[in-house]
Amino acid sequence: MAEDNSYESMLCVKPEVHVYKIPPRASNRGYRAADWKLDEPAWSGRMKITAKGKMAYIKLEDKNTGELFAQAPVEQYPGCVVESVTDSSRYFVIRIEDGNGRHAFIGLGFADRGDSFDFNVALQDHFKWVKQEGEIAKQEASDIVAPKLDLSFKEGQTIKISIGNIKKKEAGGAKPRGSGGLLPPPPGVKAGGVIPPPVGQPLVSAVQTNTASLLDFGSPGPASPPSADVWGDFTSAGSNSSKDGVKAGGWVQFS
Numbered sequence: 001m002a003e004d005n006s007y008e009s010m011l012c013v014k015p016e017v018h019v020y021k022i023p024p025r026a027s028n029r030g031y032r033a034a035d036w037k038l039d040e041p042a043w044s045g046r047m048k049i050t051a052k053g054k055m056a057y058i059k060l061e062d063k064n065t066g067e068l069f070a071q072a073p074v075e076q077y078p079g080c081v082v083e084s085v086t087d088s089s090r091y092f093v094i095r096i097e098d099g100n101g102r103h104a105f106i107g108l109g110f111a112d113r114g115d116s117f118d119f120n121v122a123l124q125d126h127f128k129w130v131k132q133e134g135e136i137a138k139q140e141a142s143d144i145v146a147p148k149l150d151l152s153f154k155e156g157q158t159i160k161i162s163i164g165n166i167k168k169k170e171a172g173g174a175k176p177r178g179s180g181g182l183l184p185p186p187p188g189v190k191a192g193g194v195i196p197p198p199v200g201q202p203l204v205s206a207v208q209t210n211t212a213s214l215l216d217f218g219s220p221g222p223a224s225p226p227s228a229d230v231w232g233d234f235t236s237a238g239s240n241s242s243k244d245g246v247k248a249g250g251w252v253q254f255s
Helices: 113-145 166-173 204-215 232-241
Strands: 008-020 043-052 055-061 068-074 082-084 091-097 103-110
Touching: 008 055, 008 113, 043 113, 055 113, 068 091, 091 113, 103 113
Parallel strands: none
Antiparallel strands: 008 043, 008 103, 043 055, 055 068, 082 091, 091 103
16 A cells, blocks of 8 residues: 555656567567567557556557556566567567556567667666665664664773884884984084083182283292283183073666
């Protein structure tokens, strides 16, 4: 009942097709279109393929009035309702029904190969969709019956992740940032020269010693201590220079 009330959709429309009376099947090899009177079709008109639920319907109608000439319900494709001939891709044998349980086989032909291709593809796509819907319904039914697998963490449960490539990358990819941490000497200072005293250390003793030796002319009496004003310019220059810094800026016959 659900399928009878479902919406009928249009799958394919071809404005001109031909219907032929076909002789009985001569052998199990199949039908041959060359055995038909192809230049004398029994009927010509319009063909429609519609779908209603899982069923497809091949309808042959008058192209002017739309009156139904014959109809072929299709439950599956490929199947016994639609059969290709062995000698052409533009002709088919279809099984039509009159609605009273009687059926007959007729020949169906298309003037263009593109039309026959569209006829074939429309039926294939519909029943492919039917198959996919059936598989989805089965999957949903099995999901309801089978219990769902619980993959959540339980209380107090932990996991351990081991990543083994991190140490190798660190060992092989590390680059030295400096050359021992030593800065080059300032220009003008020779290797092995005198190391200046730390910043803020008084220079009074050295100044006094040098001053005494320079000013000693051999006088008999003890030399008086020199005035701090004599070397004041040198000491002030040394203390100021030490404070400077560097700033850095990252898809018909019925029987």
